[in-house]
Amino acid sequence: MRTAEDRRVSKPEETGEPRRGDCLHSIIIPAYGASDTLEWCLEGVEEHSCGLEPEVTVVVSGDEAGSRELADRFRDVRFVLAGERLYSGQARNVGAGVSSGRYLVFLDADCRPCEGWLAAIESARCLGYDAICGAQENHDPGSAPGTAEYLISHATYSPAVPAHLIARETAGSANLCVSRDLFDRCGGFPGTERANDYLFSRALHSLGVDIRFEPRSRVVHRNAATAAEHMAGQRMRGYSNAMARFRSGAEASSIRGFAPLAFALFPVRAYRLAKLCIRVRPGSPAEMLRATPLAVAGLLAWTWGFYEAAREYRRSGFEEEPRLPSGWEGYETLNGG
DSSP: OOOHHHHSOOOHHHHTOOOOOOEEEEEEEEEESOTTTHHHHHHHHHHSOTTTOOEEEEEEESOOTTHHHHHHHOTTEEEEEOSSOOOHHHHHHHHHHHOOEEEEEEEOTTEEEOTTHHHHHHHHHHTTOSEEEEEEEESOTTOHHHHHHHHHHTGGGOTTSOOEEEOSSOOOTTEEEEEHHHHHHHTSOOBOSSOHHHHHHHHHHHTTOOEEEEEEEEEEEOOOSSHHHHHHHHHHHHHHHHHHHHHHTOTTGGGGGSGGGGGGHHHHHHHHHHHHHHHHOOSOHHHHHHHHHHHHHHHHHHHHHHHHHHHHHHHHOOOOBOSSOTTGGGSEEESOO
């Protein structure tokens, strides 16, 4: 069994990576296939981090198209070019390993911060919270697929939801801040393809950490552009969620013993979604009406993915990629000095 020391993500001084000096906030953005949104994301970071002077690191994996041009434009942003496909948790761990902040702020490349985003995180931190989950707004309210995806996957983090402590739930990694100490005690994010934020949240809960949901820290989230993209994404989310739950022994993990039980999750999730929509109203009535058929179809796709995972888990179990890929210290770094 690996010890906590074995799991700890290395810090810059331990890897020989150049560092810019200790800072309070390190913003870490994993970017895979994000050439269409990364510039938009970084513009938001630049605009809404004024006065707090965070360190910003983008970890680009897979397609590096446009990264060098962006590095020339955003000279204060460190770009780490992995040259290989990394899962989002792995990319976040690499970013943490080359960053020097006492607080790590994780942001997805398809999200753009809103006014007061980082200041609200800092306010919550000053209240004594070392793990803070921010809110996500729907960037595509006029799109039925985009709204459907938002309702299923992100409306839990609507800014209309009051501030509260997240208990046994997932703190979304698209807008999340944790102290360096907590991050290292958890061993960083698991190396799973998806649902690594679920497993990371469970690790935080196991340490007795109170995760604060802070609705004033807002980002807008781009969602599926087409019905096909929405359906495929929900199927993959259901599959990944199941594998993560089976691995962790969480609720619903008993389904791994009898896969058809997965279909009982559909009415449960549909009820929770309807209850959430009534409570927080994450869209206008017209938007909700257009998105409802696709949301129902997406829930079915999610359930089918969960069922597929249950069948596969019985045959082959669960394989997890390493938290940090071998050779990550040698990735090319732009603006790293």
